[in-house]
Amino acid sequence: xxxxxxxxxxxxxxxxxxxxxxxxxxxxxxxxxxxxxxxxxxxxxxxxxxxxxxxxxxxxxxxxxxxxxxxxxxxxxxxxxxxxxxxxxxxxxxxxxxxxxxxxxxxxxxxxxxxxxxxxxxxxxxxxxxxxxxxxxxxxxxxxxxxxxxxxxxxxxxxxxxxxxxxxxxxxxxxxxxxxxxxxxxxxxxxxxxxxxxxxxxxxxxxxxxxxxxxxxxxxxxxxxxxxxxxxxxxxxxxxxxxxxxxxxxxxxxxxxxxxxxxxxxxxxxxxxxxxxxxxxxxxxxxxxxxxxxxxxxxxxxxxxxxxxxxxxxxxxxxxxxxxxxxxxxxxxxxxxxxxxxxxxxxxxxxxxxxxxxxxxxxxxxxxxxxxxxxxxxxxxxxxxxxxxxxxxxxxxxxxxxxxxxxxxxxxxxxxxxxxxxxxxxxxxxxxxxxxxxxxxxxxxxxxxxxxxxxxxxxxxxxxxxxxxxxxxxxxxxxxxxxxxxxxxxxxxxxxxxxxxxxxxxxxxxxxxxxxxxxxxxxxxxxxxxxxxxxxxxxxxxxxxxxxxxxxxxxxxxxxxxxxxxxx
Amino acid sequence: xxxxxxxxxxxxxxxxxxxxxxxxxxxxxxxxxxxxxxxxxxxxxxxxxxxxxxxxxxxxxxxxxxxxxxxxxxxxxxxxxxxxxxxxxxxxxxxxxxxxxxxxxxxxxxxxxxxxxxxxxx
Numbered sequence: 001x002x003x004x005x006x007x008x009x010x011x012x013x014x015x016x017x018x019x020x021x022x023x024x025x026x027x028x029x030x031x032x033x034x035x036x037x038x039x040x041x042x043x044x045x046x047x048x049x050x051x052x053x054x055x056x057x058x059x060x061x062x063x064x065x066x067x068x069x070x071x072x073x074x075x076x077x078x079x080x081x082x083x084x085x086x087x088x089x090x091x092x093x094x095x096x097x098x099x100x101x102x103x104x105x106x107x108x109x110x111x112x113x114x115x116x117x118x119x120x121x122x123x124x125x126x127x128x129x130x131x132x133x134x135x136x137x138x139x140x141x142x143x144x145x146x147x148x149x150x151x152x153x154x155x156x157x158x159x160x161x162x163x164x165x166x167x168x169x170x171x172x173x174x175x176x177x178x179x180x181x182x183x184x185x186x187x188x189x190x191x192x193x194x195x196x197x198x199x200x201x202x203x204x205x206x207x208x209x210x211x212x213x214x215x216x217x218x219x220x221x222x223x224x225x226x227x228x229x230x231x232x233x234x235x236x237x238x239x240x241x242x243x244x245x246x247x248x249x250x251x252x253x254x255x256x257x258x259x260x261x262x263x264x265x266x267x268x269x270x271x272x273x274x275x276x277x278x279x280x281x282x283x284x285x286x287x288x289x290x291x292x293x294x295x296x297x298x299x300x301x302x303x304x305x306x307x308x309x310x311x312x313x314x315x316x317x318x319x320x321x322x323x324x325x326x327x328x329x330x331x332x333x334x335x336x337x338x339x340x341x342x343x344x345x346x347x348x349x350x351x352x353x354x355x356x357x358x359x360x361x362x363x364x365x366x367x368x369x370x371x372x373x374x375x376x377x378x379x380x381x382x383x384x385x386x387x388x389x390x391x392x393x394x395x396x397x398x399x400x401x402x403x404x405x406x407x408x409x410x411x412x413x414x415x416x417x418x419x420x421x422x423x424x425x426x427x428x429x430x431x432x433x434x435x436x437x438x439x440x441x442x443x444x445x446x447x448x449x450x451x452x453x454x455x456x457x458x459x460x461x462x463x464x465x466x467x468x469x470x471x472x473x474x475x476x477x478x479x480x481x482x483x484x485x486x487x488x489x490x491x492x493x494x495x496x497x498x499x500x501x502x503x504x505x506x507x508x509x510x511x512x513x514x515x516x517x518x519x520x521x522x523x524x525x526x527x528x529x530x531x532x533x534x535x536x537x538x539x540x541x542x543x544x545x546x547x548x549x550x551x552x553x554x555x556x557x558x559x560x561x562x563x564x565x566x567x568x
Numbered sequence: 569x570x571x572x573x574x575x576x577x578x579x580x581x582x583x584x585x586x587x588x589x590x591x592x593x594x595x596x597x598x599x600x601x602x603x604x605x606x607x608x609x610x611x612x613x614x615x616x617x618x619x620x621x622x623x624x625x626x627x628x629x630x631x632x633x634x635x636x637x638x639x640x641x642x643x644x645x646x647x648x649x650x651x652x653x654x655x656x657x658x659x660x661x662x663x664x665x666x667x668x669x670x671x672x673x674x675x676x677x678x679x680x681x682x683x684x685x686x687x688x689x690x
């Protein structure tokens with residue numbers, strides 16, 4: 001790292017004195033360290049300052065001069081926003097003049113004659129340093145794009161308002177632009193920046209009549225700390241109307257999370273909560289406002305607890321792997337063909353926790369791989385155990401999450417499971433969802449290709465639930481499509497659903513892919529699927545997910561059927 | 569004649585001049601200019617009318633230039649006159665005393681001018 005103080009900087013000093021000897025005397029002191037400009041009276045000084053506003057580091061100003069004296073120069077500079085940023089050191093020998101000049105905004109003074117060279121150099125350097133520091137602070141305080149505060153300064157001021165508050169407290173608001181990256185991608189960065197500037201301006205207008213401050217925390221996230229509002233729905237509506245008026249042709253949707261004042265919590269926590277609330281209404285165009293309340297707080301606390309308890313759950317074997325059987329329905333009677341391994345968590349204090357609660361949570365925090373590895377190992381051992389116990393091979397599907405593909409050793413890890421448990425590759429089937437493929441598709445396809453080359457079957461889970469594309473089906477190394485349960489749910493009552501199911505079966509057949517229908521619950525669904533050529537089904541009609549002991553009963557039943565068939 | 573010899577001749581403080589201006593070249597430049605720029609001559613001229621503003625401004629300028637050049641006696645005398653006529657200051661000298669001070673400056677200045685001319689001719 002290069003220390004910023006070692007980055008060479010070009011600094012320019014303007015020496016203003018009507019006496020050439022004074023200009024020369026200062027020039028010779030300063031010229032080794034600075035670029036030195038000269039002016040011989042106040043008027044010339046003003047001209048130079050105006051022309052070199054951006055690169056003048058300091059002005060050394062004599063006070064008694066013809067045309068325009070030093071005090072008049074200071075007076076004029078004080079009135080100009082930009083000139084005011086330049087520090088002035090006055091050159092004088094008069095004590096009274098020193099005081100007056102300092103009162104008028106001079107940063108320091110140097111006494112004549114200029115016989116203390118080191119003192120002069122030190123004063124000039126110190127004042128420049130202070131001035132540059134102040135300018136840096138000014139630049140760091142405000143977001144260049146919107147003019148609002150930057151996040152760090154915002155929180156500094158919020159903390160002060162919180163600490164020294166005299167009233168009942170302020171609310172924390174987080175405002176986001178829905179799908180802002182798409183706005184940028186579709187309409188250009190320049191348009192995106194204009195939207196952000198407009199939002200900054202809308203917030204500033206709002207704060208003109210309110211007690212509060214605001215910042216652009218990052219990208220399209222704005223944070224506002226303001227006195228409690230009566231109706232946040234109305235406020236968000238007002239912001240949305242203003243942004244609509246600004247952008248009538250391009251839809252820009254806002255969403256807002258609010259943590260109302262009340263409970264005595266640190267502002268940083270309030271903004272975390274407001275942000276969490278704002279995230280919960282992501283994509284909710286009907287109701288883009290969420291007020292953080294007790295229910296949300298409880299959910300957050302539970303999530304935090306589950307995250308904290310994950311490691312212990314693995315160590316203490318609180319997780320159990322359940323198995324849901326899959327049946328080949330083209331046989332009569334249907335035959336147990338495989339099973340899917342599904343995780344269950346029996347928490348020592350909270351009891352059974354729904355996978356719908358903890359799986360999305362761990363997926364969001366990148367911890368899902370811990371759970372996945374646990375399931376893979378249990379399932380592999382279980383397949384081997386059943387083989388040994390029943391001399392019966394029951395392939396089991398395990399789930400691969402998006403995060404698993406970031407593991408450089410994924411292929412080796414799965415290969416090792418096969419070898420350690422003396423399985424065949426076809427006995428451990430790999431399921432992944434469409435969403436795992438949509439991110440970093442090239443890499444995922446490469447890894448799947450390697451796994452398939454080893455002999456693993458690849459199953460596409462929840463097909464049709466997300467952004468499926470035919471292109472993906474043609475590109476991906478796949479063996480099985482698992483049709484999402486929402487297609488099956490209505491096939492008895494909806495012709496559209498039934499046609500869609502048949503269409504998926506046709507596509508799969510043309511691509512030589514087997515189809516597993518998920519969520520089969522009734523005899524009617526089973527019959528329609530069988531008649532339409534579906535190979536395998538999974539669902540409560542046959543069995544809910546069951547613990548290994550109950551799965552063994554199904555295996556024994558299957559073995560009985562097989563024996564009977566052989567006898568016949 | 570060297571600069572140091574000139575300073576001895578005109579009763580100036582060479583060490584102070586070199587301390588302020590740092591290089592002899594600058595002393596040479598400005599000691600030669602002392603005659604041409606008329607900064608002390610203007611003060612003596614102001615003494616003829618005894619105009620307070622003129623006296624203050626010219627005395628202030630003469631004080632600064634001479635102090636830088638190490639012409640300490642002229643600088644001190646000019647400083648007394650500048651303070652006498654600085655706006656806001658109460659007068660402490662009579663006009664007669666000011667004239668005496670100006671005469672003292674003129675004598676010192678003339679001595680300096682004579683020396684400088686010799687130096688320039690050397």
